[in-house]
Amino acid sequence: xxxxxxxxxxxxxxxxxxxxxxxAYSNSASDYFIxxxxxxxxxxQFIIDIRSNMDKRQGQRVTVLLNKTVKHLSLQIAATxxxxxxxxxxxxxxxxxxxxxxxxxxxx
Amino acid sequence: xxxxxxxxxYKIIEKRQSVAFWCNPIxxxxxxxWYQQILGQGPKLLIQFQNNGVVDDxxxxxxRFSAERLKxxxxxxxxxxxxLEDSAxxxxxxxxxxxxxxxxxxxxxxxxxxx
Numbered sequence: 001x002x003x004x005x006x007x008x009x010x011x012x013x014x015x016x017x018x019x020x021x022x023x024a025y026s027n028s029a030s031d032y033f034i035x036x037x038x039x040x041x042x043x044x045q046f047i048i049d050i051r052s053n054m055d056k057r058q059g060q061r062v063t064v065l066l067n068k069t070v071k072h073l074s075l076q077i078a079a080t081x082x083x084x085x086x087x088x089x090x091x092x093x094x095x096x097x098x099x100x101x102x103x104x105x106x107x108x
Numbered sequence: 109x110x111x112x113x114x115x116x117x118y119k120i121i122e123k124r125q126s127v128a129f130w131c132n133p134i135x136x137x138x139x140x141x142w143y144q145q146i147l148g149q150g151p152k153l154l155i156q157f158q159n160n161g162v163v164d165d166x167x168x169x170x171x172r173f174s175a176e177r178l179k180x181x182x183x184x185x186x187x188x189x190x191x192l193e194d195s196a197x198x199x200x201x202x203x204x205x206x207x208x209x210x211x212x213x214x215x216x217x218x219x220x221x222x223x
Contacts, residue, residue, distance in 0.1 A: 098153075
């Protein structure tokens with residue numbers, strides 16, 4: 001079975017709003033997690049990562065939160081822009097498997 | 109630095125034909141992955157190489173799919189014979205792989221259509 005999964009298949013937000021994308025994982029031995037963004041016709045692109053010894057990591061407009069107790073990751077995108085429209089995947093380093101992804105649509 | 113290169117970009121074949129995809133990873137990356145992405149789904153890992161050795165091929169349909177990375181650099185993925193359900197984008201990715209799996213860099217993929 002899949003080791004990672006997404007709670008919501010689609011998410012629609014208004015431009016300028018904040019977006020939150022969730023992901024659950026099952027392998028408690030995973031120690032490194034990655035969020036990818038995939039635009040239409042392109043391969044997945046690295047956004048941000050986090051190691052299991054951290055609870056939170058911030059990048060430019062993106063923040064990843066890790067809750068090891070419930071094996072849950074979230075990706076927060078601040079001030080969402082039309083260019084953020086894509087499918088977002090989380091992956092963990094034990095077996096590099098992906099879930100189905102969440103499609104984010106940003107309405108102008 | 110140059111990214112992961114894949115070719116061809118598109119391929120259309122008839123069922124029961126054979127097809128091969130090529131991937132050249134980022135220079136120095138020891139780990140190479142092949143993924144199959146069916147429309148509307150997440151990438152499915154087919155095979156993972158560490159240098160020229162196979163780390164994980166548990167999801168590779170070995171009756172028709174094969175992959176090699178003979179010199180530990182570029183890699184080919186072959187399907188023989190193809191089925192309609194093999195229509196998908198085949199993604200190659202590479203990473204340093206040290207000390208454990210780290211972020212993978214993806215190519216643009218090869219879109220295969222089997223008719």
